[in-house]
Each structure stands twice: as C-alpha cells, then as structure tokens.
Amino acid sequence: MKTPLLFTQNLEIGYVNGKPARKVVGSELNLELFQGEFVCLVGPNGAGKSTLLRTLTGLQPSLGGEILLSGKKLAQFSRKELANEISVVLTSPIEVGAMTVNELVAMGRFPFTGLFDRMSERDWDVVRQSLEMVGMLGFEERMVHKLSDGERQKVMIARALAQEPRILVLDEPTAYLDLPGRVSIMNLLHELARYHGKTVLTSTHDLDLAMRSADRLWLMSPGGKIINGSPEDLVLSGDFQRVFARDRISFDIMNGHFTVVDNSEGQVCLQGEGQAKVWTERALQRVGYSVSINNEACVGLRVVVSPVDSGYVWDVMEGEMKKRFFDIGSLVDYLRR
C-alpha cells in the first residue's frame, strides 16, 4: 500500500484568539495526500476551507491532532524546511509595483539563495522551467501588474513551482478569473500533478471543473467534517448533493451540474436530435418548463426541433394550434407569453 506524503490524525482546526476564546472550525479530520495526485477541496462558503489550508501549510497552528509530512510532525519543521516541501498560491491578489515576471518567479528561489539573494545559473534554470510548466515562457520581461488576471495567476503558480515543492497548495486560485481562465488554471493543475508528479491541493468553488479534473475531492460540510473520495463516487453516494443542498437548487445527476428547479410553467414535450435538442431543452428549463424528451405518448404542449438547410426550425404544437419559429429566442418569447 502507498504511504501518503501528508496525512492528518484527528486534526482539529480553528482559531484561538477570538471571542469565544477557541473557535473550532473543523475537527476529527483524517486526511491523506498522496504523491502526484490532484485533490480539490470543495464545500460551501464558510465551511472552513481556507482555515484548513492555512493549517496544513503551517500558516496557522492547529488546535489539536497531528499533521504528518513525510513521516515528520509539521510543527517540527522550521519555516525554511517547510518552504522546501510546500509552496502556496493565495487568494488575495498580490500588490507589487514595478516587478517583472522573471523577478516575481525568481522570488520562489528564496529558500535556496544566500543571505544576499544571488541567483545561480541553476536558479535561473528553475525559473525558466517553472514558467515553461505554466505555459508562460516569453512573458519574462513583462510587468506583473500589466498582465491579465489569468496570466498573473499562472505566474503566481510558476513562483510556487520555482520553490520546487513536493506539495503545491492553492487557495481558490480561480476566484478572480473568467470562465476560460478557470478552465485553463484547473487544467494546468491537473497536468502538474499528472505529468510533473507534483502533489496539488486546491480549494475551489468551481464544482463542475473540480469534478472533471480532480483525482479526489475533499468535500467539506459546514459542520467542518470532510468526506473524501473520487468525484464520481461522491456523486453516486449522494454525499456531494447533500453538502451543497439548497432550496430549489438540485444536482442534475445525469449532466453533473447544479440547476435551478422551476417547473412553474408545467410540462412540455420536446422532440429532436443532437445539439439543437440539448440547447432547446436548456432554454425551456430556463423559462420554467419541465421537459420530457422524445416521449411518443405525449399530450399537451409539444416542441419539435428539426434541421433545415439554413439551420433549424422549431414547431410549437398544442391541440389544433401550430406555430413555427426560426430561433430559440422567439420561441421562448412566445412560450413565456
């Protein structure tokens, strides 16, 4: 059996100097991180994800239990030793002025350079390799504050990689990014684990992306308990849906995403094939219909989508009434009335 790179025994996390004096955020946490795996920490806001990550990276003390890294207690690592094992990317954007990408990534060499921070040839090699891993070669001399959010986040990941850690810990690295940026970062993390042997632990709110790219999920519920398993197992067991349960939001187990449940307009039957059917279905759900698809024994409101030379046409039928539309927009406008 594989031994984990990092594991916790009855870990208790939280804060000590507040009111009340001890605020426990999570307890009885028994977690494992293996070499080369990509783990996503997911859970609703306020579940304590950041607290857990800060505790695991030694930025705040645990309240109880143990964290063992390579068989040694985390508390016994000096800051410098820990910097050789774990590096981080934090949520809050950094505030630096005139700093080039190269200079920022070179900061990752901090634990390796001497008192006067002189960079050796090898140090610069590592900087270059780190930039290559995140696909940011060619950006070396660009100013950090002039990069896009996504580019900046990649540079921050390169900085963390330049520290040559065994474990890379990220706290919501996709928080400020647009959708393509999110996909790109999550894919990058997946590749770092898969092709470069890094152990990557990240918290994220992008459930869909986490489920598609993570080897395992740590599913943190508001009570501070963590269920862990492969994304698919957690969905099939129903744990995933339970943790994120909200009124009128339901998890579509067939498509793997959350949807708003709204059947206020009643039922509609949809006939059609392929992409046109899928996107018509989404439009109908959006305006509040419950859709049954290709149901032959359908009565009442029916929508038929069929391909024509110029694209598609949509026919709406209800009893004697029949109407034809040439785009989904006008179809939806009509159905909304």
Add this chain to the structure above:
Amino acid sequence: MKPEKTNNTGVNRTGIFILLGLLLLFVVALNLTLGSVRIPLKEIFKVLFGQGGVKDSWVFIIQDYRLPKIVTAILAGIALSASGLQMQTMFRNPLADPFILGINSGASLGVAVAIMGAGLAGGLFIPALSAVGDLGLVAAASVGAGAVMGLILLVGKRVNNPTTLLILGLMFGHATSALVSLLIYFSAPEKVKAYSIWSYGAFNGVTWDQLRVLFPVILVALGILAFLPKGLNALLLGEDYAKTMGLNVSRLRTLVLISASVLSGAITAFCGPIGFIGVAVPHIARNLFKTYNHKLLIPAVVLIGAIVAVAADLIAQMPGTQFVLPINVVTSLFGAPFVLWIVLKRKRGATSFSV
C-alpha cells in the same frame, strides 16, 4: 541569460546613479558657497585643502558652520529616507515614515525623559548637552522611537487597513507629544524656548564632536539594513507568502525595528523632528528607478535622501538674505503636496507600491 541585468523599463540605472552622484556634489558645492555670506568656490577649496591666505571669518564659517551642517544634512537625509523605506515595506503602507507614524515623537519623548530623569539640570535638548551625553541622547531617542514603533507593530498586527495604521500612528504621536508637553510645562521658560527652536528642526548646531557620535551610529544602523533587502523583497508579496518562502518574519521585523528606530531616533535627537523626507524619498527612488527591488532601492534612497536634505537646507538658507528658515518649513512646504499626490494617485486604483 542573465535576467537580472535586463530591464525593460528603458531605465539606465547606472546612468541615474552617476547623475545623482553629480547632483549631490553640485548641491553640496552650492551649499558651501551660498548663505548669508557668499564665499567663492576657489576660496572654499583652499580651506578644504588646508591652504592659507583665506579670511579668518571665512575659514570659521566653512570649517565650523557650513561643513558640519552639510555633513549633518547628508546623514539626516540618508537616515530618514532609509528609515522610511523600511517602514513603508514592513507596514505595507506607502505613507509610512518616522514622522507620520509618530515615531519621531517617541524619540523626543525618549530624549526628554532621559534628560529629566538623569537630573541634568543644564537644559533640555541639544544646546546644553555635553559631548559625553551624546551617546546617551542617541540611545534615549532610539529607545523612544523603538517603543512607539513596537507599539504600532503590536497593535498594527490586528489591523490590516492602511488608514487605521496611520490613525494609530497619529494617536501615538499625539500621546507622546502630550507627555513631552507635560515635561516642558514643568520646565523653565528658557528650556521651553530651546524646545520650540529644536522642534522646528535644524541641521546646524551639531558640532564635530557630536558628529563623531552620530556618524558611527548611523553607519551601524545602515549596516543592519544592508543585510535586509532579501527579506524586505519577500515581504512585498505579503506576510503569508514570505512565511511560506521560509522567511523568519519576526526576526526581520525586529531587525527593521532596530535599524529604523535608531536611524530616525538618532537624527531626531540632534536635528529635531524633520518631516516628509522619510515618506517622499522612497517614492522618488521607486519612480526614478522603476523598481521594487530593495537591493537597488536602498542605495537609491541613500543618494536621493542626501540630495534632498542638502537641497532643503540650501533653500532654508534663503541665499542672498539674512534670513534662515526652519528646515521643517521647507520640507513641509514641498513634502505635504507630494504626500497629497501619493494619496490621490492611489485613489485612481494604483497599488500601494506602484510607480
């Protein structure tokens, strides 16, 4: 590839350093010649190189008035700017400096307490202090400065807001000033006058004997700073990042505390509280060199600080007139609009250390 050498900002850093060096020589030369009495440069060289044939009064003016004053100004400019740079990085606050955060007030409190406590009936502050007491004076001022700075650090750890930090400094400054006022209240009128003159700030009045104390003290504090650029650079990413990079943040903080409070404390003890040089010079350096890197910024603020202080003193002399303005009048007149500019620039969404 040597990326350290490259710089895409189009800034010729060596060129700027040379220009700044020349500028320093220029303001020093100007300061030597100009004043209430105008002395030709040729005569000055004669005095500097010990040649005879110069009017006795000129020799006196240069040797015992203008030269020590210029050396003091250079030391003060260097010390205040280096202190301000460290504090801006450590507090992550573009407006941090010894004056604004009330650390100068701490220094004056230290001096006042030392004098009263030691029962030196002679007088308050420099005019009556013998050379024997100079080191004690520096120590007292540095301890006072360090105490206020330590307090701000301690309380400041709980607040992340730059504005709150400034308000904290302001309040500490008021509180310590009140204590100083209390001491003065129970002092003789001539001491009160001495204090008010001191509080205007001045580079003159520091003797060669006192400079023999001031110079090594400043040198030691700068020596500490020479070891800190790596840590200060890491701190630019924020304390959390710095910690995960293996930086011993509390040790760095202690060293900065010592260096910055000795630098500002020693100068405050001898020259009075001098405003705005500490806050302005680091910004000039960042703008001029387009860099964040303390390896460059430290030598840059040393040079620029010296230039600014000597130039401020030059303006204060109001060449051609018999008047001499208090140095603080000059630094405030130029410094206050500069700080306003920093604040307004920030409002436009610029980051705190952006150039």
